[in-house]
Amino acid sequence: METKLTVREQILDHAITLMMLRGYNGFSYRDLSTLVGVKTSSIHYYFPSKDDLVLEAVNQYSDAVMVGLQSVDPALPARDKLATYTKLFGKTLGDGDQICLCGMLAADIESLPETVRQAVQAFFNANESWLASVLAQGAKEGTLIVKGDPESAARTLFAALQGSVLASRLFHTKSRLEDVEAMWRVAR
Amino acid sequence: METKLTVREQILDHAITLMMLRGYNGFSYRDLSTLVGVKTSSIHYYFPSKDDLVLEAVNQYSDAVMVGLQSVDPALPARDKLATYTKLFGKTLGDGDQICLCGMLAADIESLPETVRQAVQAFFNANESWLASVLAQGAKEGTLIVKGDPESAARTLFAALQGSVLASRLFHTKSRLEDVEAMWRVAR
């Protein structure tokens, strides 16, 4: 049973996909117009300016990721939580030509308004604090390696994951994310 | 004694700076025209198309970084080599609003021709293999932590550094790079 998407939802979905591919400055209302099948003026009806569109796109993307994080079984050992997270992150690659929307917008941040910067920061903070708690759990269990405090370790881990999707796409390979995960895992 | 830069050199320098700020799709010949003080048609004289310009920019940037790597004293302990490298990486941040050119172009890669992709890949490979040899040395000395083979550890380290400059700029802070370095350093 497939749900019909409203025009508004289609616009938002395609905007997210396009930005994960080419970034904020690399797509246009015309592109969306072609993909959705409505005129650009109709898109302006829903999203008066491009900045409005981006902000909503980030929020929708962010909400979806948060739902993904909350759906991870809290009873799992930390190592398995990290494996799940890495797999989630790998899915953002899509057909191998997309990267995390918020990683992309972090690259484009100097072209964007302050509101978007705050939304992207919030995304980073949420992911890093989720990872920090997983690392803390892993340290207790002895299943994950944590050097220093979990917070700074989590920032480094998240940065490594963002950098790895970038490199994965650059080299047309998927293996780089697994290298990262292995780095934090205690050898069995 | 200051060296006068040719117009060509000025164009290239400003192009690099602008791309480190806003990316490939975020700057124009007009921007360069204003900064250098020549008309856009003169820029086309030196660089017929924007792709030509980007390719030369990457090569110049890459060459400069390679010189930086070669100038690191081979006699240094691995830990100090890594510290030097991290510092070099931190300098790319400039006034806090720039990121590594090749990290930026990796984000923009789907808008760029194959030639540029290869140049950016070469930059990644060179940095990763330099880091791999430093990690190998550090493992021998016992000054750096290396999990698994040095090559995959180096890829993760490089990804973490790229991700960290991105986050540093996003949050207007410089400390994130040091977190990364500390992660690979054996506690004394």
Added chain:
DNA sequence: GTCTATACGAGGATAGAC
């Protein structure tokens, strides 16, 4: 080498009819 002039499509945005 650098300029003026110009072409031409892309891109964001709005007014007003339906």
Added chain:
DNA sequence: GTCTATCCTCGTATAGAC
């Protein structure tokens, strides 16, 4: 809500004078 029509600026690029 969606369209047509239109505006105006930006962006890459070229031709040809100096």
